[in-house]
Amino acid sequence: MEKAKKxxxxxxxxxxxxxxxxxxxxxxEPKMWQLLEVEVSGRSTEDKSIxxxxxxxxxxxxxxxxxxxxxxxxxxxxxxxxxxxxxLKERITLHKDFVKNTWIGENKLEDMDIIPEHKEILKDYxxxxx
Numbered sequence: 549m550e551k552a553k554k555x556x557x558x559x560x561x562x563x564x565x566x567x568x569x570x571x572x573x574x575x576x577e578p579k580m581w582q583l584l585e586v587e588v589s590g591r592s593t594e595d596k597s598i599x600x601x602x603x604x605x606x607x608x609x610x611x612x613x614x615x616x617x618x619x620x621x622x623x624x625x626x627x628x629x630x631x632x633x634x635x636l637k638e639r640i641t642l643h644k645d646f647v648k649n650t651w652i653g654e655n656k657l658e659d660m661d662i663i664p665e666h667k668e669i670l671k672d673y674x675x676x677x678x
Contacts, residue, residue: 552630553621555594556585556666557602557610558673560633565651566670567636568662569605572647579647581662583669598632606649607641610634617672631669 559567568581586601588594595613602610613634621627642649652660654674657667 550626550628552588552594552618553627554585554587554629555598556583556629556631556669557598557613558583558616558631558633558670559610559636561635561651563653565653566673567640568650568652568660569642569646570648572645578661581650581660581666583666594630605643605646606636607643608636608638611637617676619669631673633673 561567566583569584570579570581573579584601584605586597588597598610598613602608611634613632615630615632617631619629619631621629640649657670657674660667662670
């Protein structure tokens with residue numbers, strides 16, 4: 549399996565809900581919901597990058613992590629975006645860069661102001677749920 553350039557983690561619960569966060573931003577910019585994502589750079593592995601990102605952003609540990617789908621980011625370079633799912637077994641404490649978090653089900657997807665790329669990934673996830 550090729551190494552991904554970027555990873556997005558869909559954190560799910562036992563009730564088929566997914567975890568979203570809202571980053572702090574400029575007052576004039578709309579606050580959009582998003583999934584947790586990380587760039588994989590240098591010698592770092594996807595596992596280590598995801599582990600560090602989860603620990604930093606929500607002070608938790610991801611369990612049952614599974615790669616579910618790859619998207620091609622750049623045809624020329626072959627850069628890949630890899631989607632993972634996983635579950636949390638600990639309490640969530642948001643990093644100061646985030647203002648809110650929520651859990652949503654498929655039925656709330658269209659009502660939420662989610663980053664378009666992430667919304668498409670979630671639609672794909674709910675349509676082919678693992």
